[in-house]
Amino acid sequence: MSGENPFRDPLRYESGVPPCAVIIFGANGDLTRRKLIPALYRLAYNRLLPCGFAVIGNSRTPLSDEAFRDRMRQAVTEFLDDTPFQTDVWDVLARALFYVPGDIADPGVYERICTKAEETARRFQTGGNIIFYLATHPSQYTTIAAGLGASGLARGPGLRRLVIEKPFGHDLESARALNRDLQKYFDESSIYRIDHYLGKETVQNILAFRFGNGIFEPLWSRHFIDHVQITAAETIGVEGRGAFYQQAGALRDMVQSHLLQVMATMCMEPPAAWEPDAVRDERAKVLRSIRVMKPEEVPLNAVAGQYGPARIGDTEVPGFRQEPGVDPESQTDTYAAATFFVDNWRWAGVPFYLRSGKRLPKRVTDVAIQFHAAPLAVFDSVSNGKAASPNLLIVRIQPEQGISLRFLSKQPGIGMKLRPVSMDFHYGQSFGSRQSWDYETLLVDAMRGDPALYIRQDAIEASWAAVDPILKVWADERFDFPNYPAGTWGPKAADEMLARRGHAWRNP
Ligand code: BG6
Numbered sequence: 160m161s162g163e164n165p166f167r168d169p170l171r172y173e174s175g176v177p178p179c180a181v182i183i184f185g186a187n188g189d190l191t192r193r194k195l196i197p198a199l200y201r202l203a204y205n206r207l208l209p210c211g212f213a214v215i216g217n218s219r220t221p222l223s224d225e226a227f228r229d230r231m232r233q234a235v236t237e238f239l240d241d242t243p244f245q246t247d248v249w250d251v252l253a254r255a256l257f258y259v260p261g262d263i264a265d266p267g268v269y270e271r272i273c274t275k276a277e278e279t280a281r282r283f284q285t286g287g288n289i290i291f292y293l294a295t296h297p298s299q300y301t302t303i304a305a306g307l308g309a310s311g312l313a314r315g316p317g318l319r320r321l322v323i324e325k326p327f328g329h330d331l332e333s334a335r336a337l338n339r340d341l342q343k344y345f346d347e348s349s350i351y352r353i354d355h356y357l358g359k360e361t362v363q364n365i366l367a368f369r370f371g372n373g374i375f376e377p378l379w380s381r382h383f384i385d386h387v388q389i390t391a392a393e394t395i396g397v398e399g400r401g402a403f404y405q406q407a408g409a410l411r412d413m414v415q416s417h418l419l420q421v422m423a424t425m426c427m428e429p430p431a432a433w434e435p436d437a438v439r440d441e442r443a444k445v446l447r448s449i450r451v452m453k454p455e456e457v458p459l460n461a462v463a464g465q466y467g468p469a470r471i472g473d474t475e476v477p478g479f480r481q482e483p484g485v486d487p488e489s490q491t492d493t494y495a496a497a498t499f500f501v502d503n504w505r506w507a508g509v510p511f512y513l514r515s516g517k518r519l520p521k522r523v524t525d526v527a528i529q530f531h532a533a534p535l536a537v538f539d540s541v542s543n544g545k546a547a548s549p550n551l552l553i554v555r556i557q558p559e560q561g562i563s564l565r566f567l568s569k570q571p572g573i574g575m576k577l578r579p580v581s582m583d584f585h586y587g588q589s590f591g592s593r594q595s596w597d598y599e600t601l602l603v604d605a606m607r608g609d610p611a612l613y614i615r616q617d618a619i620e621a622s623w624a625a626v627d628p629i630l631k632v633w634a635d636e637r638f639d640f641p642n643y644p645a646g647t648w649g650p651k652a653a654d655e656m657l658a659r660r661g662h663a664w665r666n667p
Pocket of ligand 1: 393
């Protein structure tokens with residue numbers, strides 16, 4: 160039988176990753192096509208899959224194994240980025256792809272999946288280990304967990320892990336309720352909550368930069384840092400996800416999740432050891448230290464925006480309210496900015512400005528750390544006051560990946576004229592590769608049982624606690640939307656929010 164397993168032969172997979180089957184619910188959906196299967200292909204290409212491996216996809220659409228493989232092949236060729244598509248690699252992966260159609264509300268589907276899992280365990284030596292990946296609409300998580308529980312699939316023999324995608328609830332209460340439901344069938348230690356930003360190389364590199372080097376950490380506090388800006392700007396609109404996005408909005412979709420995780424990574428204390436729970440403890444502590452806004456503080460510290468129609472270059476871009484599936488009176492935020500404070504000894508008094516929006520002028524995600532100005536501006540008189548606060552450290556997360564440090568330098572020539580210059584590190588130049596590894600990293604971590612880059616429930620609750628007051632105030636507000644034209648840097652109120660503290664957004 161082992162001759163059937165393509166991961167033993169001909170490519171000799173020796174990744175050291177323990178064997179398992181991945182069962183994907185929502186296998187006909189966007190996440191599976193755009194991210195999961197291309198990530199598995201790239202793992203196969205890089206010889207990083209376990210030597211016992213299979214994938215079983217489920218969704219309602221009736222498809223044969225062959226038809227599923229064809230669709231996935233098309234998805235891989237479409238969404239592969241910079242890895243070459245090689246037929247021999249694809250064929251190896253495709254032989255281990257299976258499909259079980261059926262409605263997740265029907266108990267029969269879990270029996271069929273169970274039979275298929277047993278069969279693949281024998282044929283592909285998966286060791287009976289299973290990772291359930293819920294790539295469905297979040298409203299289906301509880302039904303699937305209950306189905307897995309009732310059918311016995313949630314229990315061993317073999318390891319069981321449940322990977323779920325955000326959003327984990329839509330506020331603190333619903334996040335707690337979801338967790339109670341999932342924990343009826345899965346232990347907290349086997350629930351892997353994914354935030355793909357934590358899998359990004361450049362976000363992980365914040366830890367390497369801070370804790371692998373001795374020279375930055377002494378500067379990493381209120382004593383040297385004036386404020387921090389975290390930006391995730393997208394040029395795209397809602398890309399056919401209008402109906403879903405309308406229920407979420409930018410504050411939930413990006414700030415509560417990705418940006419607060421990046422902020423926690425930037426602010427956390429060094430972990431006691433490089434162990435998953437030690438790392439997760441430190442991230443959670445930061446999130447728990449975020450000052451919770453009082454309702455009357457929300458208008459001063461949070462700004463909602465929604466893009467209106469505009470002409471960008473030669474293209475007429477519709478406003479959010481004109482997007483398919485969106486209510487023409489929609490009050491949903493497609494832009495959100497907020498000022499947070501981390502009330503601990505290291506960060507007391509340092510504003511963290513977070514912003515994210517759709518249809519902004521540029522796709523860019525970065526963290527800009529503004530250091531205090533020199534205590535005495537001795538050169539001010541000769542440099543026209545431009546010497547103020549020159550020191551900026553920018554962690555570029557995407558699309559450029561790297562780190563820049565800005566400082567003042569003497570301009571060549573007569574006299575003391577100063578000008579800001581940069582010292583730059585580019586991933587591409589140093590490592591010769593710019594490909595994104597987020598889903599690959601996270602999938603392998605789930606297979607290896609390393610949850611360091613996954614989010615624990617206490618961290619989820621703490622991040623909801625930080626944004627809940629804003630959501631509550633916004634729910635009762637009638638915004639005068641749209642308040643920024645597509646292709647611009649968001650509403651004026653976001654500039655005013657920073658100006659009140661004497662700061663301004665950096666236009667990346
Ligand atoms: C997702 C959001 O979590 O992240 C999307 O739901 C957003 O709205 C996406 O576009 C951004 O991810 P990335 O990796 O492209 O920055």
